[in-house]
Amino acid sequence: MIDFASYKKIVNESLEDYLPKKVGEAKRLYESMGYSLLSGGKRLRGSMLLFSAGYCGLEIKDALPFACALEMIHAYSLIHDDLPVMDNDDLRRGKPTNHKVYGDAMALLAGDALLNQAFEVMAQEGAKLSGDRAACALRAIAYISKCSGASGMIAGQVADMKDFEPNEQRLLYIEENKTAKLFMAALAGGAYLAGAPEEITAAFEKYAYNYGLAFQITDDILDETGDEALIGKPIKSDEKNNKLTAVKLFGLDGARQHAVKAVNEAVFALEGMKGTKALCDLALSMADRKF
């Protein structure tokens, strides 16, 4: 089994292949798309999709377009989230945000284009398949789109925009939709693509849900206590934007306890599944996250 550092490398080396060549009337659009997509990041979602598809028997080359598509969905969401009408952030991963470099209109369109490109890449890969494998690709695209859409990540963004009020149910809704859904898209999406048995898909989904909660809570903690140089953007932005976070609701220690509990649930979801050590280790390393 390949480790997550290797998956990250594979994703990083492949992303540009799935972008339009930087020529023609829309050259600057393609540059703007590449600026954000190729600006680093953990590549967790792409890597997780490669892991689960591989675990369920698919070759890396067959899952790679879908892994890259997920990273495109993630990148588009960050570009739009950083826009002045949303969080109005100037820095992302230590670099000026997309709209700071390309202007608000181009950043808007580059985000649109990356979301569209994600589906284009998945559908074009799928269109090469036939029979059962085509049906599996469609189920993967359907699941991924559900996770990223109006009842998934975008719904989470909408809840996240609301002014702070101490509402535990809403916090869980934000953690699940804004963050966990795209991890679910990765791990369960990879399983769907590989045509995995339902119980495997469900186990990956459960892991990803809890991993996502822990990931968002850790984001909240790092926004309060993290090192700006490592995070690559100003901390305390949740306070500035009046956001509902785990830290505000439970305090720092309470938030840490919630994160630990979610990590344990994630690991527990993989119980009895041989060959998932890399995924367990990934969850258990959450407490060491510095960015």
Next chain:
Amino acid sequence: MIDFASYKKIVNESLEDYLPKKVGEAKRLYESMGYSLLSGGKRLRGSMLLFSAGYCGLEIKDALPFACALEMIHAYSLIHDDLPVMDNDDLRRGKPTNHKVYGDAMALLAGDALLNQAFEVMAQEGAKLSGDRAACALRAIAYISKCSGASGMIAGQVADMKDFEPNEQRLLYIEENKTAKLFMAALAGGAYLAGAPEEITAAFEKYAYNYGLAFQITDDILDETGDEALIGKPIKSDEKNNKLTAVKLFGLDGARQHAVKAVNEAVFALEGMKGTKALCDLALSMADRKF
């Protein structure tokens, strides 16, 4: 063969079925999506998809999700296009634009959500299919996404944002990509979905390309000479936004000649195809467009 008024009615009666129910934390998002998607419009793209899929042997109910998805892609593009960072329009079809009602951030997310929803609807419909029909659905999604994305409609938007300069090649690029590509998505997309022979798909594609050119030129003419009350938004906006249009490049009479030529090419593309009278009539009625 059903006429286009009937197709429009079918699309209008079905669109809401493919939107999220207006409940829960993201209720306002769903309202915002519905506000734009259900605000009228000609439903040309959805209707054309129903026509071509039907022409190629598919039942309306099997093509309907794809027709509604295309209307979602069209609606998202209008919401984002109207945003202050883009054309900054206050009116669309005689009603306040989405961001005027829901605010810029929600309009941004409603657009994102409609684009995502389009792919969700198509993929979920596709995921019910198996064998050859699943492969056809994937080819349709791949083609539609290509038309709407970074080398299609969005590329057209980018070219359209550039300041005016008398550049005939760029004008054709804008007409083709900003406008014609989504008509191509409709007619050729429906043919792909139905698994039509290549020459039928190509004929529909050629019709749609030329129909799209004529449609955009007519838009340019109406922006100069149209009736604001019928169009539902202020005219002369191209002048205000310093856009490159057929009217600016060729004058009103020259633009009209270009439109007529494109309409003739569209009709010519269907030569020898029995049962395409409704589509011919649709193109020939272009000169009567008032909005």
